[in-house]
Amino acid sequence: MTKTGAQILWECLEREGVKHVFGYPGGAILPAYDALKHSDIHHILVRHEQGATHMADGYARASGEVGVAVATSGPGATNMVTGIATAMLDSSPIVCITGQVGSKLIGSDAFQETDITGITLPITKHNYLVTHADQLARVLREAFYVARSGRPGPVLVDITKDAQQSSCEFNWEAARPQLPGYRPDLSPEETEYAQALELIHKAKRPLILAGHGIIVSGAMAEVLTLAEKAGIPVALTLLGLGAFPASHPLNLGMMGMHGEAWVNHAIQEADLLLALGMRFDDRVTGNLKTYAQDAKKIHIEIDPAEINKNVKVDVALVGDLREVLKELLPRVESVDHTEWLDSIDKLKGDSAVRDVQKLPDNGHLYAAHVINDLWRETRGSNTVVVTDVGQHQMWEAQYFKHEKARSLITSGGLGTMGFALPAAIGAKVARPEAEVWVIVGDGGFQMTMSELATIVQEKLKINIAIINNGFLGMVRQWQEFFYERNYEATPLLNPNFVKLAEAYGIRSMAVTERSQVLPSVRAARDHDGAVLLDFKVEQEDTVYPMVAAGASLNDMIRRPSPIVETAADE
Amino acid sequence: MLNIFVVYVENKPGVLTRVASLFRRRAFNIDSLTVGRTEKPEVSRMTITVDTNPDQAKRIEANLYNLVNVLLVENITHEPAIARDLAMIKVAATHEARSHVLELASVFRARVVDVAPESLTIEITGGEDKIDGLLEVLRPYGVVEMVRTGIVAMRRGTTSPSANPNQTKTPQVAADEGVSYSV
Numbered sequence: 001m002t003k004t005g006a007q008i009l010w011e012c013l014e015r016e017g018v019k020h021v022f023g024y025p026g027g028a029i030l031p032a033y034d035a036l037k038h039s040d041i042h043h044i045l046v047r048h049e050q051g052a053t054h055m056a057d058g059y060a061r062a063s064g065e066v067g068v069a070v071a072t073s074g075p076g077a078t079n080m081v082t083g084i085a086t087a088m089l090d091s092s093p094i095v096c097i098t099g100q101v102g103s104k105l106i107g108s109d110a111f112q113e114t115d116i117t118g119i120t121l122p123i124t125k126h127n128y129l130v131t132h133a134d135q136l137a138r139v140l141r142e143a144f145y146v147a148r149s150g151r152p153g154p155v156l157v158d159i160t161k162d163a164q165q166s167s168c169e170f171n172w173e174a175a176r177p178q179l180p181g182y183r184p185d186l187s188p189e190e191t192e193y194a195q196a197l198e199l200i201h202k203a204k205r206p207l208i209l210a211g212h213g214i215i216v217s218g219a220m221a222e223v224l225t226l227a228e229k230a231g232i233p234v235a236l237t238l239l240g241l242g243a244f245p246a247s248h249p250l251n252l253g254m255m256g257m258h259g260e261a262w263v264n265h266a267i268q269e270a271d272l273l274l275a276l277g278m279r280f281d282d283r284v285t286g287n288l289k290t291y292a293q294d295a296k297k298i299h300i301e302i303d304p305a306e307i308n309k310n311v312k313v314d315v316a317l318v319g320d321l322r323e324v325l326k327e328l329l330p331r332v333e334s335v336d337h338t339e340w341l342d343s344i345d346k347l348k349g350d351s352a353v354r355d356v357q358k359l360p361d362n363g364h365l366y367a368a369h370v371i372n373d374l375w376r377e378t379r380g381s382n383t384v385v386v387t388d389v390g391q392h393q394m395w396e397a398q399y400f401k402h403e404k405a406r407s408l409i410t411s412g413g414l415g416t417m418g419f420a421l422p423a424a425i426g427a428k429v430a431r432p433e434a435e436v437w438v439i440v441g442d443g444g445f446q447m448t449m450s451e452l453a454t455i456v457q458e459k460l461k462i463n464i465a466i467i468n469n470g471f472l473g474m475v476r477q478w479q480e481f482f483y484e485r486n487y488e489a490t491p492l493l494n495p496n497f498v499k500l501a502e503a504y505g506i507r508s509m510a511v512t513e514r515s516q517v518l519p520s521v522r523a524a525r526d527h528d529g530a531v532l533l534d535f536k537v538e539q540e541d542t543v544y545p546m547v548a549a550g551a552s553l554n555d556m557i558r559r560p561s562p563i564v565e566t567a568a569d570e
Numbered sequence: 571m572l573n574i575f576v577v578y579v580e581n582k583p584g585v586l587t588r589v590a591s592l593f594r595r596r597a598f599n600i601d602s603l604t605v606g607r608t609e610k611p612e613v614s615r616m617t618i619t620v621d622t623n624p625d626q627a628k629r630i631e632a633n634l635y636n637l638v639n640v641l642l643v644e645n646i647t648h649e650p651a652i653a654r655d656l657a658m659i660k661v662a663a664t665h666e667a668r669s670h671v672l673e674l675a676s677v678f679r680a681r682v683v684d685v686a687p688e689s690l691t692i693e694i695t696g697g698e699d700k701i702d703g704l705l706e707v708l709r710p711y712g713v714v715e716m717v718r719t720g721i722v723a724m725r726r727g728t729t730s731p732s733a734n735p736n737q738t739k740t741p742q743v744a745a746d747e748g749v750s751y752s753v
Contacts (some may be wrong), residue, residue, distance in 0.1 A: 121588060122595045128640040146638060181580060181641040304632035308625055 005133035005163045006035035009097065012140040013041060015172055018068050020095075020429050022046050022055040026072025027112060029099030031164035044429065047450035049076050051422035053083020053154075054448070056094040058426030060087075061409045062384055062434070064218070066147050067094045067426060072098065073101055074112030077158070078119065080154040082416060084154045085123040087501045089413025090239060091216060093152035095143050101158040103131040116158050125153030131160045134168035137175035145177050150184025151303040152216060164394055186304065188317040188324060189356050195315045196298050197331055203272035203296070205340045206232045210256065212239035212412070213277015213302060213321050215405040219245070222325035223276060229329070231337040233344060235263045238397055239276050239412040246401035252344065255286035257547045258394040262347040264547065268554040269343075270295045277321045280310040283411070286553035298323050356399065361514045367392055367467045367537045373517045374401040374437065374465065374570075377525070383407060383435045384427050388420035388444035391473035394543045396439050418447030421464070425451060428460045431477055435463070435525070442468040452504045455530050463524045464506075464532040466497055477542050481557065501532035508532040572601060573627045574653060575721050577616040577634060578642040581607070585639045589616065592637060598622065598630055602720030613641065617722045635685045646725055653723040656693070658683070662712035663690040671711055678704040689714055 003011070009032050013021070022044045025033045036043055046052040049071040056067030071080055077098040087094045101110045108166040117127045126146050128139045136159065200206065213225050215343070220243055227234050227250045234244045235255040244251050253260040255267060264286075267273065273295045285291045288310060297313040299306075300321055307316040317324050356368045364365060371392070387393045387410040402408050409427055411419040420440040428436045445466050455462055476490040501508035507527055511520045511534065524531035544559035577587045586605055593600050601619040608615045620630060627645055634643045663671045666692065675682060675692050678700065684691035694704055698721065705713065 117584070118587070121591050176660065179638060181635075182638045183635065303636070305629060305636050307628075309629060312625070 002167050004031070004035065004167050005130075005136050005159065006031040006164060006165070007038065008133060008136045008168075008170050009037035009140065009159070009164070010035055011170070012137055012172070013068065013334055014039065015138070016144045017065065020040065020044060020059065021068040021070050022052040022059075022426065023097075024049050024052060024072070026076045026099065028073035028101055028161050029070065029076070029097075029164075030072075030157075031161060032070070032097070032099065032159070035164075043070075044425075044454065047077035047453050048448065050083050050418070051425075051448055051451045051454065053080045053094065053096060054086065054416075055426035055429070055454075056096070056155070056421050057083060057087045057090075057092045057419075058386060058409055058423030059430040060092045060094055060152075060426070061423070062406055062427035063430035064406070065093075065430065066144055067092075067430075068097065069094060070097045072112065073116070074100045074114045076112075077116035078114055080156075081119065081123065082414075082418075084120055084156065086286050086411050086414045086416040086419060087154040088123045088125070089367060090411065091152050091212065092154070093147040094154045095140075095147050096154060096156040098156065098158045099164070100158045100160040101127065102162045104162070106131075106160070116156065120156050123154070124156050125151075126483075127156040127158070129158045129160075129321065130163050132168075133163050133166045136163060137170060137172060138177065141175055142177040142179055142366065146179070146182065150182075183529060185320070186302070187286075192315055193328060193331070194327065196317060199272055199296050199298055199315060200230060200274065201333055201335065203335075204337070205270045205343075206230070206272040206274060206337065207266055207270040207295075208234040209237070209267075209273055209275040209278050210230050210234050210240040210243050211237045211276060211278025212243075212554040214240060214243035217277060217302070217321040218405075219277070219322035219325055220405050222322055224248070224330060226325060226332060227327055229334055230332050231335055231339060231341070233266070233337075233462075235259070235267065237281070237284055237412070238410065240278065240395060242402035242405045242407045245403045247403060254397050256281075256553075257286070257549075258398070258543050258545065259284070260398075260559065261348075261545050262344060264553045264556060266344050267292050267295075268552075273297045274323075275299045275301070275313070279303075279306045282310070282549075285310060286547045286551055286555070290552040292553075346475060363513065365512060365514050365517070365537045367395045367469070367535070367543060368399050369514050370465065370467065370511075370517055370535045370537065371395050371439065374439075374521055375400040377518060377521045378435060378437070381435055382433060383421060383437060384409060384424075384431065384507050385437045385439055386410070386420045386424035386427055387438075388440040389415045389417045389474075390441045390444060391469075391477065391541070391543050392439055392441045392467035394474075395467075398441030398543075417441075417444035420444060421448050422451045422454075424464075425454055425458070425460060428462050429458070436461075438462060438464040440466055441473060442466055442470065442492055442497075443472045445497075446494070449500070450531075452501065452506060456504050456506060461528060462530050464530070466534050467537055468494065468497065468530065468534055469537050469541065470494065471539060473541075476540070476542070477546075480540075480542065481546070481548070497532065497534040506530045506532050510534040510536060511551035512536045513543045571621070571623075571647070572619050573630075573645060573647045574651065574721065575616075575618045575620070575630065575634070575698055576644045576646055576723060576725075577618060577640060578608070579614050579637075580639040580641060581612050581614040582639060586616075588637050588639060589634070592633055593620075596624060596629075596633055598626070598718045604720045604722050606722075617720070619711065619721050644684050644725075646723060650726040651723050652726060653694055653697060653721045655698050655701050655718055655721050657716060657718040658691055658704070659694050659705065659708060659713060660684075660689050660691045660715040661708050662688060662714050664688060671708065671737075673703070674707050680704060
C-alpha cells in the first residue's frame, strides 16, 4: 500500500508498540503532525523539548519499554541534547524523532537547519538521517531494535521534510532491520564461568555490587537467589536501588560517595567483588589506586567496552546478566559467610543509627525527615519516586527504602538537574496505576517547572515534593567543604512555589514544621489531582557521609558526632 | 607499542566520522588511519594504528564493536602481517646533487615520479622504517614537500575474515541512498 513518510512513521511506531509520544511541533516536523490524526497514538504536548526527552526516558525507566520523543529541526532538536545524553549515560532506551529541513536544503544553513545527527553522534547509541520515505520503515525498525536490545540507549532518527511528505510503497514485513555489524547478544565462554565459580567458592569475604543492569536485564530474582544461596551480602549503586529488596538481611545499602560508611569499608575489606550490571563509576569507586586492593573482581556486564575500563577485573563474563546468572546459579554452592557478615555488622556499629525518627523534634524541618516520613507513609504501595540531582537525591537514596525494581527513577550518570519533573510525567503515563512522587530541589525544579502545564493538561495525578533549602544545596556543600564556605552563586531567590502551583491550578501547600509533614503527605495522597508540597527545610544541612572526589573509598567525611548533630543539638 | 587494527565497516556516509569521533571521545590517540574500498563494494576497510598498551587495545576493539556500522575488528599487531606505507618526497635536487639523489632512490628501490629543473619527486612504498630511512638520507639535500598515506596492513597467508568460522559477521549490506548515517 502506498503511504506518505509521515503515515509510515506513525504506523511503524504503532507496530513497535508505542502508545504515547512526548513532543513539540514545528515547521520541519509538521507533515508528521498532520498525519497524527490517522493514528491511535496519544501525543503529549510538552513545554520544552528537553522535557520531552526526559519524559520518554522516565517512561522507559518506569516500564522497560522504549520511550519516544518528537521535535522539530534546529532548536527543537538541539533542546533534546541534554535529555539524550542523560538517557545515554543511564542506558535508557528512547527513540527521538526530529524533523529536518528538506533534503535539497541540507548544508545550506536553511532556516532551523542544524546537523543534529552530527551533534548527537557521541551521545546516541546510533542515529540516522532519513532523506527518502522508502527508507523510513527499515530505519525505524532498526532504531527501536537498537534502542532496546543489548545495552539499551537512545537512538535519534532525523527525517527530512520531503521524506515525510513523499509517498512510497509501505511493506512492514519487508523492511527488516539490516544490521550486520550489531552484536547485542554476546555470551561468556565456559572457561570464564568455571573461573568465576572458582573465585566465588574460594572467597571468604565476598560482596555483590548490584547495579542498574540488574533492573535493565530483569535479573532481580536471579540476584536474590545468588545472594541467598551463596550467602553473599549486597551493596547497591544509586541506579541499582530497588534491584535488591532494601529490607532483605543481606542488603547493606548504597555504596560510593554518599554511600553508607560500612558499605564502603566492606568493599575495601572484601576479598571478592562480584560486580553485576554496574560500571565502576568514579562516584562509587573513589580513588582507583586504593580501591578494593585485596579483592578479586568478577564483572558480569553486557557491554564489553566496560570491561577493565576503570577497574581491572580478574574474570569478565560478558553477556545479558539474567542469562549469565541462570547459567551460573545451578553451579553455585552454598557457602557459610557468617564470620564476614558479623564483621560487617560490627563495621556498622553506631553508624547504623540512621533512624532519624528517633531524633527529637526541635522545631526545625530536615530533608531527611521529610523523605523518611514519605517513605513510611507510602510503604507497601505501588510507589515510583522520581528524583532530581543534588542533596535531596542523596537523602532520598539514604532514607527512602526501595523494595522493588523501577520504584526509583533518577539521573545517575549525567546528573541532570531538571530531570525529575518531566521524567515523572513519563513514569506516570507509563504506569498510571502507580503513585508517582517527585522529590526535587528548589534549584532543579526551576529548570523544567514549565512542565507543570503538561501535568495539568494531561490531568496527571503526580505529587511533587520540593525540598526547598534556598540553596543549590550540593554545590553549597562542596563550597562548604572545599572552597572555604565561599557561597558564590548558590543562594537562590525563589518564587512563591505555592502561588506558582496555584497559577497552574495545582493544589499546593507550604510545610515548615516536622509535625506538618505527615498530614501534608496524607492530604496530597487523598487529593485526586496533582499536588505540590513546598517543604521549607533547614538551609545549610549537609549530606553525610561523603567521600571527597578523588579520595579513597574508606576515607569518608563523617557526620560530626553526635550523629545528626544539627538535629539533636539545636 | 604501536597496535595495528584492521576494521571493516559498512560503506556508508558518516562512518569515518563515527570512528574518528569514538577515538576523540575516548581519548585514544590515532597514529594513522587509512580508509578505502575492499573487494566488496558495500564494505570499506580501515587500517588504524594506535600507540597504546594491550589493555587499552582491547578496550579500543570493544568500543569499535559498539559502533553499529562496524562489521569486524582485528588487532593484527601480533599476527604475521604485511604493513605498508606509501610516501611521495619532493627533494631539492639541482644539477650536482641530482645523481646522488637518484642513486639513493635506487638503493631504497624507490621510483622517481616527477622531474623538474630544481627538484625530484620520489615515490616509495614499504614499511615505515624503510621510508624513515630514505627520508633521513634525503634530508641533507632539502626535502621540499612530503606526503605519506599512513599504514595499510594485511595478514599474511590465506586467512581472511570471511574464512574464519569464529567471526560470523559476514559483511552483507544493502546499498541505501536514502539513509545517511550521520553526515
